[in-house]
Every structure is written in C-alpha cells, then in structure tokens.
Amino acid sequence: MVTSSAPGKVYLFGEHAVVYGEPAVPCAIERRVHVTATEIDEGLRIHANDLQLDGFTVEYSGDGESHPDVDVAESLVEAGMGYVNEAVAQARDAADAPEAGFEISVEGDIPLGAGLGSSAALVVAAIDAATRELGVELPASEIADRAYQVEHEVQDGQASRADTFCSAMGGAVRVEGDDCRRLDGIDTLPFVIGYDGGAGDTGALVAGVRNLRDKYDFAADTVAAIGDIVREGEAVLETGDYERLGELMDFNHGLLSALGVSSRSLDSMVWAARDADAHGAKLTGAGGGGCIVALDETDDALTALKYTPGCEDVFRAELDIDGVRQE
Ligand SMILES: Nc1ncnc2c1ncn2[C@@H]1O[C@H](COP(=O)(O)OP(=O)(O)O)[C@@H](O)[C@H]1O
Numbered sequence: 301m302v303t304s305s306a307p308g309k310v311y312l313f314g315e316h317a318v319v320y321g322e323p324a325v326p327c328a329i330e331r332r333v334h335v336t337a338t339e340i341d342e343g344l345r346i347h348a349n350d351l352q353l354d355g356f357t358v359e360y361s362g363d364g365e366s367h368p369d370v371d372v373a374e375s376l377v378e379a380g381m382g383y384v385n386e387a388v389a390q391a392r393d394a395a396d397a398p399e400a401g402f403e404i405s406v407e408g409d410i411p412l413g414a415g416l417g418s419s420a421a422l423v424v425a426a427i428d429a430a431t432r433e434l435g436v437e438l439p440a441s442e443i444a445d446r447a448y449q450v451e452h453e454v455q456d457g458q459a460s461r462a463d464t465f466c467s468a469m470g471g472a473v474r475v476e477g478d479d480c481r482r483l484d485g486i487d488t489l490p491f492v493i494g495y496d497g498g499a500g501d502t503g504a505l506v507a508g509v510r511n512l513r514d515k516y517d518f519a520a521d522t523v524a525a526i527g528d529i530v531r532e533g534e535a536v537l538e539t540g541d542y543e544r545l546g547e548l549m550d551f552n553h554g555l556l557s558a559l560g561v562s563s564r565s566l567d568s569m570v571w572a573a574r575d576a577d578a579h580g581a582k583l584t585g586a587g588g589g590g591c592i593v594a595l596d597e598t599d600d601a602l603t604a605l606k607y608t609p610g611c612e613d614v615f616r617a618e619l620d621i622d623g624v625r626q627e
C-alpha cells in the first residue's frame with residue numbers, strides 16, 4: 301500500500317489565456333489531495349468520500365459501471381471516475397503492467413471545482429501512488445506530463461499544462477504552451493483565499509472565452525493583454541514588490557471579468573479584500589464561482605472576508621515548495 305499527496309494551486313496570473321499559448325504563473329499551496337493505492341487481483345475499486353459534501357463511497361469494479369451507494373449526480377461521479385481511471389491507465393502504462401488491479405482511496409482538503417486545482421492534484425497523486433505500488437518511481441516531470449494527458453483527455457481537450465505541472469513540481473512555476481519551468485528563489489507569498497462555497501464548470505467557462513475570442517478581435521486582444529500582464533508580473537515577482545504584484549493582480553482580474561468568467565460573489569470577495577487594503581486580489585482558476593486569491597501579509601483582508609456576504613470560508617495558504625511526494 302502506498303500513499304502519495306500533491307498540492308493544489310492558485311493562479312498569481314494568467315488562467316484562461318494560458319489555454320491559447322500565453323504564459324501563466326500558478327503557485328502551489330499547502331492544501332493537498334492524498335491518494336492511497338493498493339494492488340489487487342484485477343479491476344479498479346475507488347473510494348472517494350469527498351465527491352459530495354455529505355460523503356459517499358464509490359465502488360467501481362472495472363466493468364464500466366460505477367455503483368455509488370447514494371444518489372449523486374451521475375456526471376459528478378463520471379468525472380471523478382474519469383480522472384482516477386485515466387491516472388491508473390497511465391500508471392499501468394508507465395510500469396508496463398497492463399493488467400494490474402487497484403484499490404484507490406482519495407481524500408483531500410482542496411475544495412472541488414473552485415479554482416484551486418483539485419483535479420490536477422488528484423491525478424498527480426494517483427499516478428505517483430499507483431506507479432510506486434507497482435515498484436516504479438517516476439521523475440516529477442514525467443508525472444506532470446502524464447497527468448496533463450489525463451486532464452486533456454477527461455476535460456475534452458480543454459486543459460493547459462499549468463495545473464498539473466505546478467502540482468507535480470510545487471512552488472511558483474511558469475507555463476507557456478509546452479514550455480514549463482519552476483521559478484527559483486520564490487519561497488513565500490502572503491496568499492489569502494476566499495471561497496464562496498460554489499464551483500465553476502471549467503469546460504464550459506473555457507468554451508465561453510473561446511467563443512468570445514473567435515467572435516471579437518478585442519476579446520482576442522484582451523487574452524493577449526493578460527499575457528502582457530504575466531510577462532510584466534514575472535519580472536516584478538523577482539523583486540518581491542508586493543504593491544506592484546497586487547496592482548497587476550487587480551488588472552488581471554478586470555480582464556478576466558471582461559471575458560465573462562467572474563461572478564457576483566467572486567467580485568464582492570475581490571472588493572472586500574481590496575477595501576481592506578490587500579495589495580491586490582483576483583479570481584483564481586476557471587472562475588464562475590469558487591475562490592479568489594488576495595495578496596496581504598496582514599490579517600486585514602482575512603478578517604474582512606470573514607464578514608463578507610457570499611464568502612463561506614477564508615484561509616491563509618502558504619506557498620508549498622514541495623510538489624508530489626510519498627507520505
Ligand atoms: N478529493 C477528491 N475526490 C474525488 N474526486 C476529486 C477530488 N478532488 C478533485 N476531484 C475531481 O476533480 C473535479 C474538480 O476539478 P475541476 O472542475 O477541474 O476543478 P478544480 O481543479 O479547480 O478543483 C471534481 O469534480 C472531481 O471529479
């Protein structure tokens with residue numbers, strides 16, 4: 301039996317635009333998904349208690365049918381099964397063990413579908429745990445690559461390498477198309493996260509931006525301008541100037557909002573953080589609902605968000621220097 305974990309992330313800059321080849325800077329945070337893999341005779345059994353707030357266990361026998369023991373949205377179960385299924389397929393391929401059976405248990409403290417990259421953390425941890433259980437140790441860069449193939453497959457082609465690379469490597473990273481690297485020397489960033497308790501549909505939100513971009517030149521220009529913010533931002537990141545980083549985060553949020561991926565509750569959390577003198581604040585991830593990230597080393601934004609209508613949870617999230625690891 302092997303347990304591996306991998307971190308979630310926030311986007312300092314660049315979500316959505318990264319899908320069209322612009323650079324992005326996601327940062328791993330100290331919130332993780334843990335996956336335990338045990339080799340069994342055949343098939344695949346999955347236990348995923350986090351898939352719904354009430355909690356339930358899914359038994360998946362590998363015969364193509366899932367058997368949730370309570371009534372949950374079929375699409376939710378299918379998506380969850382899809383990530384684990386494909387991750388296990390990658391592990392079998394990497395270990396050259398096409399027939400290997402697995403029992404997989406998943407648990408985590410990353411809110412689902414909220415822009416903190418729970419899907420990437422799940423896939424990265426699952427590939428690591430399952431390959432180790434088969435006696436194979438993959439380099440983090442190969443896990444990142446295989447995890448990207450999984451997200452790309454499960455999300456119908458609507459995925460960049462950003463989430464999976466960041467989760468596998470940890471720290472602050474830079475992703476531009478297939479070019480992925482860690483940003484050295486960034487050890488800490490004062491992130492505060494506000495969560496509205498909701499979720500966004502990543503595939504639908506990416507498709508919405510794609511439509512706007514095809515329809516209007518100025519929407520394509522907006523996506524390109526996000527790329528400019530990222531290039532400016534990575535230079536500022538090296539200087540540790542939080543004031544300017546925050547200004548660029550604010551600008552990035554404005555452009556994401558123009559592209560239609562913010563929401564009333566995300567905007568109100570962003571404004572609550574700004575009113576409390578955070579250096580800057582923006583939505584993180586696909587948007588539509590879920591989380592915002594603010595930059596603030598004081599407790600002011602944290603306290604303000606606690607009393608903001610629509611904000612269900614608020615927490616500080618340290619930059620996680622570790623990527624995927626065996627527990
Ligand atoms: N702890 C978990 N247990 C089971 N499935 C999970 C877990 N964490 C993430 N997932 C899967 O990932 C999906 C969320 O991924 P996504 O929509 O990309 O949002 P995000 O990556 O921003 O959290 C969930 O609906 C589920 O299928």
Ligand SMILES: C[C@@](O)(CCOP(=O)(O)O)CC(=O)O
Pocket residue numbers: 314315316317318319413414415416417418419458459460461462463502506584585586587
């Ligand atoms: C919108 C996008 O840029 C980020 C999605 O992040 P998340 O799954 O919402 O955490 C899509 C992608 O890069 O795969």
Ligand SMILES: [Mg+2]
Pocket residue numbers: 417418419420463502
């Ligand atoms: Mg995701």
